[in-house]
Amino acid sequence: MACRITELIIDCTDPKRLADFWCEVLGYVVLDWDRGAVEIGPPGGFGGLQPTLVFIPDAEPKRAKLPMHFDVNSTDRDQDAELERLLAAGARKIDVGQTAADSWHVLADPEGNEFCLLRRRVDPVGH
Template sequence: MPADDRIMIDGRSAFRDVAACRDLAGLEPRLFFQRVPEGKIAKNRVHLDIHVDADRKAAEVERLVALGAQLIETHSDRGPLTYVMRDPEGNEFCLH
């Protein structure tokens, strides 16, 4: 594997174009993310709803926008105030 396929994160070697998150107990499914050269061409196959405490939502939106996300809309028609976001690759997700 070429050296430029890897990066250092917190002193640990990691693959440049993939990331994963998992339940520390290993009981829940793992989420695996892989960068691909193709752009998004259709509706998301997976939609993430991310819970953020109400008093932190606005700050989290600002943080994500600073990282390249885009705020699409806000609504509260189905309960709590929800921010619909789009990541830099066009995938939508919600902060609720």
């Protein structure tokens, strides 16, 4: 038997702000609040096919590029339309050395955590 990822824990200075942002990006909902931490996940809750995200308060700001990042794909629109939606939600474009020939966009969430918007559209989970 193997393990699977059920939760991703993210230290941040403003858990509510990041929870709101990632709920908008992923179509997630708030599942739990506990001592300043916010857990978000798919409307079906914890334990499904998608991991939940837990934002833990941490007063220390991010100092360097994270060793891990999220890649996201749109489920219902092309990459350009999804890019506009993410920018309107509070993401910003960043340059980490990508070129115009790359098929992805590198973005940062409201606290500067990098993530990539990939080109391919995927089916929503469960479809």
